Amino acid sequence: MMDSNQTTEQKALKPKQITACDNCRKSHVSCGPGRRQLTKCRDNHRQNDLALDYGESPSPTMLSSEPQEEPTFSMERDFLVKSFSNILSSSTITSFSSDKVESNSLQGGLSTNAAAYFDSLLSYLSNYFPESFAIDEASDPYDTRLDVKGDQQRYLKHALSMGWCTERDIEEINLFAAGFKEKRSQVVKFISPDQATQMRTEFLNHLQNCIHSSNETDTPCIIWLQFGIVYHANQAYRDFTGFSEPLPMHYDRFLLLEAFRYPQTFDSKIVRERIMHCHEKFNMFPVELKIWNNEQNLPLSYRKNPVSEQEEGYIDCVMSVTVKRDTFNMPVIFYGSFIPSIEVLHKMHSNP
Structure with missing residues (x-):
């Protein structure tokens, strides 16, 4: 019985896979295929900072119909690093991550540090690939x-x-x-x-x-x-x-x-x-x-x-x-x- 409850609890805590939206170039829960959904995603992106706004209720147009768990800061960070691994060399990503991650600890609050980290990461990447942003x-x-x-x-x-x-x-x-x-x-x-x-x-x-x-x-x-x-x-x-x-x-x-x-x-x-x-x-x-x-x-x-x-x-x-x-x-x-x-x-x- 205990094993069954533990399995159920683990499933409930398993986060939804994060994907990169082709419109806003930010990481968030996938809004699904089709341009209509992607247009809504773009229109709602600024009201839904970083897709889930870390504690506030996002617009329903940005989420799938399935119940979602709030993603962790580390999961978002890891996703972005993996997403760009085929664009930037691993040494570049590693050197940047080692410099930035330590300075963006979670002690000052999840939302503030996460937003600051993503802004700095995207700004850094845009220096190499400006065509990938705001298109x-x-x-x-x-x-x-x-x-x-x-x-x-x-x-x-x-x-x-x-x-x-x-x-x-x-x-x-x-x-x-x-x-x-x-x-x-x-x-x-x-x-x-x-x-x-x-x-x-x-x-x-x-x-x-x-x-x-x-x-x-x-x-x-x-x-x-x-x-x-x-x-x-x-x-x-x-x-x-x-x-x-x-x-x-x-x-x-x-x-x-x-x-x-x-x-x-x-x-x-x-x-x-x-x-x-x-x-x-x-x-x-x-x-x-x-x-x-x-x-x-x-x-x-x-x-x-x-x-x-x-x-x-x-x-x-x-x-x-x-x-x-x-x-x-x-x-x-x-x-x-x-x-x-x-x-x-x-x-x-x-x-x-």
Whole structure:
């Protein structure tokens, strides 16, 4: 009888397995498969700090229907370390854990120390892999909590240093961004939660369709979102340019500014007017496409990167951009294809 009670008690005390949510990148009880649940998870993440809030009742949308036991701090810590073991070397994890774990003892209170530990760990990991954090929040065009003014200014400052734009361009971009933000705020204000969910679902469906379409073609393609996040590059693009970094990429990487650039003689204002302001779904622009690794022996033109001060190879291309817009005509997905210019093709065939 005692053994039976002990077995039952052990089962009751066995914690629910913790999984990492693909949306918020924090560890918590899995909210189950499906984008609807994951969207609710993201929306409730801030009210449910670290999923269970260590003693307070979390939102029911973040938990499964099964009764859950409160996880321990050590279990959360061990999960995060194991989750990133295939990303960072074991020596890196070990050195960080040995430095941090001792200073975050449980004597000062479980919730405070746990939150501080996770913040420091995620901050540490983000130094190595910034693309792994805030991707879903930043790629959600209907998230009213987004305030990307600071990120946008860093992006524009980097664009200016790269020669992508002028001071006058930045003034016009800031004016456009202010209008875009106001329009988005008005749009979000007048749609119901069900409509917002439907629009997010449509957005994700469009994104997956674009990814599938790009993977089915042999034309080099990349897909980026409204905050400069390069979300996907097809295999043809990787083979043609030698690009090998994992995607999606956080906008702090400034990959979009590095992947291609407009010629200095081309007025980039045309791009903003044709892509952002008009209703055209299909646009073509002259660009210089960066070649990371010239395994194809392409005839390159070299330019000095003003930031890294390294010589980088480019080829002249025609970029075709298809813009996916939502119900309110807001541009949310950009699908770019690259075709070498006539001059480049002549050089390729004349110098086999």
